[in-house]
Amino acid sequence: MYELVQVNEKTYYIDCPAKIGVYLAAENEIYLIDSGNDKDAGRKVRQILEKNGWHLRGILNTHSNADHIGGNQYLQAQTGCRVFAGGIEAAFTSYPLLEPSFLYGGFPGKDLRHKFLLAKPSVVEPFNSPAFPQEVEVLPLPGHFFDMVGFRTPDDTVFLADCLSSRETLDKYAVAFIYDVEAYLQTLALVEKMQAKVFVPSHAEAGEDLRDLVQYNRAKVEQVAEQILCICREPLPFEQILQRVFAAYNLVMNFEQYVLVGSTIRSYLTWLKDGGKISADFVDNMLLWRTV
Numbered sequence: 001m002y003e004l005v006q007v008n009e010k011t012y013y014i015d016c017p018a019k020i021g022v023y024l025a026a027e028n029e030i031y032l033i034d035s036g037n038d039k040d041a042g043r044k045v046r047q048i049l050e051k052n053g054w055h056l057r058g059i060l061n062t063h064s065n066a067d068h069i070g071g072n073q074y075l076q077a078q079t080g081c082r083v084f085a086g087g088i089e090a091a092f093t094s095y096p097l098l099e100p101s102f103l104y105g106g107f108p109g110k111d112l113r114h115k116f117l118l119a120k121p122s123v124v125e126p127f128n129s130p131a132f133p134q135e136v137e138v139l140p141l142p143g144h145f146f147d148m149v150g151f152r153t154p155d156d157t158v159f160l161a162d163c164l165s166s167r168e169t170l171d172k173y174a175v176a177f178i179y180d181v182e183a184y185l186q187t188l189a190l191v192e193k194m195q196a197k198v199f200v201p202s203h204a205e206a207g208e209d210l211r212d213l214v215q216y217n218r219a220k221v222e223q224v225a226e227q228i229l230c231i232c233r234e235p236l237p238f239e240q241i242l243q244r245v246f247a248a249y250n251l252v253m254n255f256e257q258y259v260l261v262g263s264t265i266r267s268y269l270t271w272l273k274d275g276g277k278i279s280a281d282f283v284d285n286m287l288l289w290r291t292v
Helices: 040-052 072-079 087-094 100-102 167-173 181-193 209-230 238-248 255-272
Strands: 003-006 013-017 022-023 028-035 054-062 082-084 139-142 149-152 157-163 198-203 278-283 284-290
Touching: 040 054, 040 157, 054 255, 072 157, 082 157, 087 100, 100 157, 100 255, 139 238, 157 209, 167 278, 181 209, 181 284, 209 255, 238 255, 238 284
Parallel strands: 028 054, 054 082, 157 198
Antiparallel strands: 003 013, 013 022, 022 028, 139 149, 149 157, 278 284
16 A cells, blocks of 8 residues: 556556555656545655655645545645645635535534545645646546546546546445536546546556446446436435435445435436436425436
């Protein structure tokens, strides 16, 4: 864990739970792509940089989930590096309490205010800042989260953030977190046609051709959607739908899974309703969902 892997002439990644990209912009100057999940991750990254004699110029954040921005504050305080993020992700990175609040739909209790969902804040600049490395291409990849992006480095390495999950993860958990199902499927279609020397997903193996993995992720989305349509053959409130999804995939409920899977299932319901496959009606002051 935290092994430095070179994938191209000027591009590396640090192998950890959410891969951290390393772009060598000049002889001894680098930019990170994401920063890991906490202060400890940031400390391990700093040790790698010091071992290689690299100076950290900046961190390019793909999106604001805590496991991708958790090392920002430590590294920014230690090195004075800049942090870059775009759109809504910039707001969540500046004010990380937004993530557990959004997931829960209200003020999050102590069970949700931990490092896996609540990072430390960092000072953020937009991608159009003059200080942003202009040779790095920003690739919009919405769907998993609000304004998630990937990055293409000058040696044609593409970091795909969280738009792909590994087969092992999908087989184990089935319901991968998705904010916007329609946007996510559009992003999969984009990635499927994308060309690069090397692709580096945050939570799957790097490779030159990830089309099979794209198709596997798409198939899982379709499978979850069919499962929800099957569950909703009778009118049900959200909590019962969620309970049956957990039962169908042998998932274990806790606060973290309740908000992550729960938020995702709400997004599926929205997508299915907007597509005319599910209806939503208020009966006796209760919102019931039913397959059309």
